[in-house]
Amino acid sequence: MIEKTINYFDISQIINSGQCFRMGKKENNTYFVIAGDKYLEISQVGKQCSFYCTEQEFKNFWEHYFDLDTEYEGYRKCINPRDAYLMNAAEFGSGIRILNQDLWEMIVSFLISQQNNIVRIRKCIQNISETYGEKKQTEDGRVYYAFPEAEALAGLEEDELKKCNLGYRSKYVVRTARSVVNGEISLSQISEMPYKKAKEELLKLFGVGEKVADCICLFALHQTAAFPVDTHINQALKRHYPKGFPKRRYKGCEGIMQQYIFYYELLGKE
Structure with missing residues (x-):
């Protein structure tokens, strides 16, 4: 078992962010992830995370898979403070990370x-x-x-x-x-x-x-300039960005902003 204190990481948010479809909750604060031919269980309470795998497997696969070597605070800091909608979306989905998948x-x-x-x-x-x-x-x-x-x-x-x-x-x-x-x-x-x-x-x-x-x-390719537009995103763009999303401001991290918006539209309004 590997224990880590991780900022801006919430496995329950990642599970529901629409990135991966072979994750789920087991019981209490424990979750499972299947990626390719690998299986992992994670327990999380606040920032404290327990990865039930060997240190070698964590270092060789899961650390990169969960993008844990990236500091997400920088993405949050680049958000326009006058954009209340995106600020709220980023706060609501603050534990989302872009996975490195097959x-x-x-x-x-x-x-x-x-x-x-x-x-x-x-x-x-x-x-x-x-x-x-x-x-x-x-x-x-x-x-x-x-x-x-x-x-x-x-x-x-x-x-x-x-x-x-x-x-x-x-x-x-x-x-x-x-x-x-x-x-x-x-x-x-x-x-x-x-x-x-x-x-x-x-x-x-x-x-x-x-x-x-x-x-x-x-x-899959972790190309964070990609900005997928589905029904949820399209509706958000019409309401909050009628002139288009300001991609120039977020050049290189548009996809991360997309995930904040998608998750907020999906679950933030309930």
Whole structure:
């Protein structure tokens, strides 16, 4: 177990921020995270966090995954103090960090996310992981499933994933898996591209539009210049930024501001 005191980190906020769909609450202050083929449990009370893993695994994977080597106070300080809406949004979602996630997993996750809600997306991803992913087991005997590789999905019929509740999105995922396996698109090359070029490549994938491409750039490639616009963001922009979001002021961290706004729109008004 690794114990850390971390500012600007709230695992419950990250779980509900729409970045990742294989996280959840277990009990009391304990949460679980599945990323790729890894499983982690976290307990958090205030700033005190307990990561139930070895120090080596924490250093080699989870520290980077949670973006813990980035100081988020600087992002908060750059917010225009006269922008009361964004100040409130950043305060409400002050524990959100942009995760460093697997590119392939994020491509599939956000293909599935289209015209969908978070609860259903989580269930779809759970279904395909349990059906096509490798069965894994923690040291204490907990069973979980790795996210399926592209090779596991590329040979399926285009409608096969409807059995996992993907609906019309089934063909998006299967065709994209084939593109990866056939070498039509290189995930490793996209990982090295700057934001605009990476987005351009992602838009070539069947079923990937502007919003999905930006989500992948932000949540997989950690390209924080990406600013995904979905229904929640669009409504916020119309109400609070009718002339457009001031991206020039937030150049390089637009995606972090987007997450504050998205989370505030999703949960801050309840």
